[in-house]
Amino acid sequence: MTWEYFKRRLIFILWNGDSKLRFRNLRYLPRWIVLVFDVFLVSVSSIITYNIINLLTHQFYELLSIEWQIVLTVFVYSLSFLLLSTYSGVVRHSTFVDVAKIAIACLISTVVLAGISYLSYFSTGQKIFLVPFLIINVSITFISMLFFRLTVKMAYQSFSKVNRKRKNVLIFEVSDETIALAEAINGSNEDVFDLVGFISSKKKHTRVKILGKPIFRFDDQFYARINPLKVDAVILPAQVGNKAIQEKLIDFCLENTIKILSSPKIEAWEDTSIDLVSNIRQIQIEDLLDRHQIILDDTLIRKSLSGKNILVTGGAGSIGSEIVRQIAAFKPNKLIVFDQAESPLNEISLELIESYPKVDFQFVLGDIRNSKRVAEIFESNRISIVYHAAAYKHVPLIENNPKEAVDVNIMGTINIADLCVEHGVDRFVMISTDKAVNPTNVMGATKRAAELYVQSLKEIHSNRTDFITTRFGNVLGSNGSVIPHFKKLIEKGGPVTVTHKDIIRYFMTITEACQLVLQAGTMGNGGEIFVFDMGKPVKILNLAEKMIRLSGLEPYKDIEIEFTGLRPGEKLYEELLSNDSETLPTHNEKILIAKQKGYTYNYVLDHLNNVIIAGANDDNEMVVSCLKKLIPEFKSNNSIFESLDRQVR
Structure with a gap:
């Protein structure tokens, strides 16, 4: 170590950005202040040591005067402090490491001073320091520096308790x-x-x-x-x-x-x-729901996805975007993200390119209703797996617009599924909903109709695609879900609106939902409907009360809860299985196979053609009537279409 090095080090300490002492906001002691205190403590310790030794004996070595001995001692200690940066730690948060650095610096200083003393003895025949002087001095110096740090730490803790509410x-x-x-x-x-x-x-x-x-x-x-x-x-x-x-x-x-x-x-x-x-x-309220973690078989998923060309429809939506994120982690050859929503598609593209720079993404703006646009994707890419997440999902809105649900949920699914058969895609995984079970609304009925169609494709002789369906309940945090809606109402000061005091729903996280989709994509031979053991259903009223209390408020006192009545097509209790369904286990105890009655391809296609024709004629009643003929368990609830149930029967 050269003097030039220590000079630069000292200048850095004195002039770097931590050197300003702000008395009005004393967050921590600047490093130069700590160094000055330490040097001062060494000086005081040396003087105290001299006085102690002087009481024991008046015989000191005379090569250097007492004053110069103290100066040399302070100088050597200062160099040790600079070398080990004993001043660099935040004093109020001193740890064992900081104490160890002080101890080592003191020990090095003592050894160096003893070495200088004996070098002097060998060269001149006279020592500079008494050994007791060095021993007592190092002890007092170490104790005083340690005491200084403990005092600052205790003072800060006392100050923070007074000035800051912990x-x-x-x-x-x-x-x-x-x-x-x-x-x-x-x-x-x-x-x-x-x-x-x-x-x-x-x-x-x-x-x-x-x-x-x-x-x-x-x-x-x-x-x-x-x-x-x-x-x-x-x-x-x-x-x-x-x-x-x-x-x-x-x-x-x-x-x-x-x-x-x-x-x-x-x-x-x-x-x-x-x-x-x-x-x-x-x-968060999501943490309070009785959810059991899904354990994935990463080996099967990686084998299924790695090196493949994969298409995700609705890839910019809540479910679709999370599916894309999870797939990207398994290193596909190409990942095609398809959606009609321009801004969300642009946002997810920026995120994914940054997060997964090695994945070959293709972001395609288009509509699954446009069969020509979708066909272009299949023709220009050798697709192995399709995850079909594109759908209309909001029950009251769809109840008033059945034709649009037919176009997207049924026609869009038919477009994608037929192209999978035509181009020999290995697997098609459809994201369905528990609302497709004993449907009471148009949305659930259109999703059930789509399920029936993809199931029926198994009997087509030219088909080599495995068609898989996954069903799950309400997804926490997805666009338009109940929890974000309640949060907004609470932030506005209420009231929080609940449709019915007894309404219950099953919930799962977006991550869990997408894990189920990926796991299901590795299972089965086609035609299966996979359902998820979703734990206990949650009473929406209890959910609202807990969310209000989590916000530090009192339900019915600070925030009112109002009951608005069931919405069109809404039912009190969601179901995971229809009345005539049985389940079979899989190797994942949380995933079951629903054995539900299906229909032949021609039967399903004939009925769907009637639904599509009614939609093309803008005849909503006929659309719903044709859906009820295909799906006998479809019984409208709290809807303008309830009268059609009697006509169909």
């Missing part, structure tokens, strides 16, 4: 993971949370403390015990704890206006680049 939090459950989370909170640079204890779902721990914090059992006396602590929030670590107790705890928190927070999943805790505390967030 949330008093409890952590649910006692385990290795939750203790690790507690340690992360206590040692975090983020002064957001103040851990006041743990919650146990098992036995009482009245005499046991962890990290100095008490453990509270969640029982009838729980609120009375935690009330003095003024708890602001409870942290629920992901994948930790008794589910049944956790649900009761969530209800308790919602009723007592205690915020519910969630921490990252356990796998993320091993990633040291992730600040666990900064990733603790307020729990």
Whole structure:
């Protein structure tokens, strides 16, 4: 190390961007201030050491005067501080690493000073420093520097408690993971949370403390015990704890206006680049639904998709875009994203090109109703797999516009399916809906009609395409779904509108829905309808009440809930299977095969031709009437078409 190096280092410390001392906003001590304090402490320590030694003996080596001994000592220590950057850490967040750097710097300084002293002895016959002087000096210097940092740290913590309101939090459950989370909170640079204890779902721990914090059992006396602590929030670590107790705890928190927070999943805790505390967030309503994670067989999916040319219709929509994202991760040869919505297609194109630069994307603007436009795609690309997500899906809107649903949901599907047969596509995976089961509205009926058509294609002798259908319920976070709608109403101050107090629905996340589609695409031999074990149905009224409480408000007090009555075509209870259906298991316990009655190709085609002709004549009643003849279980509910049920019967 040269003097030029230390000079440049010193100039950098004094003049870099951290050198400004802002008394009005003292977030941290500038590095030059820390260095000056450390040098000052070495000087004071040397003087104190001299006085201590002077009390023990008056005999000092006379090669250098006491003043020059102190100057040399300070100089050597300063060089060590520069070399090891002992000043660079934020003092209020000093850690064991910072303490170790100080200890090493002090030890190096002592060794160097001792070395200089003995070099002097060998060259001149006289030493510079007494050995007791070096030992006492290094001890006092280290202790004083450590004390300085502890004082700053304690002062900052006291100051931050006064000037910054931290949330008093409890952590649910006692385990290795939750203790690790507690340690992360206590040692975090983020002064957001103040851990006041743990919650146990098992036995009482009245005499046991962890990290100095008490453990509270969640029982009838729980609120009375935690009330003095003024708890602001409870942290629920992901994948930790008794589910049944956790649900009761969530209800308790919602009723007592205690915020519910969630921490990252356990796998993320091993990633040291992730600040666990900064990733603790307020729990979302999606997290409170009783959902079971789907476990995918990545090997089968990768084998099915890797190196293939794949087409996704409706690829810019909620479901379609997530299917595209998941497919892109399996390295297809070419991924064609087809949609009629210009702006969403442009947005997804920008995202995908950035996220998956090695994937060959083709973004095609077009309409599945335009058979010529769709045919161009099949003719110019050797497509192996089609995921058909394009559809009209909003029940009340479709109920008033049956012809449009016929054009898109039926004719569009026929266009894509026929081209798959014509061009020998390996697999066609259709995204359907639970509303196709015992349909009570036009949307569900058109999707059921599309299901029947693709099922019937299996008997065509020239067909070598496996036609697969997947059914699932309401998708959380998709365009027009209930949760974003409720959020908007709550933000406006209400009222939150629910169609009926007893209405229930099944829910799943977009990610889960698309995982089901990909998994189903690797199963079966064609003609199957795959349904998903979606857990427990959710009462929409309970969903609305929980969302209001999660916003820190009280239902019926801060935000009103109004019942508007069932919408056209809407039913109280969605079903996953029709009355005459049976199920068969698959290798994934969450995915079942619905054995549902199908029809011959000619029978389905004859009825659909009647539906299409009625649509071309703008005769909505005839459209619905023809659909009811093809689908006997289609019974309109709360709709202008209810009278047609009697006519068909």
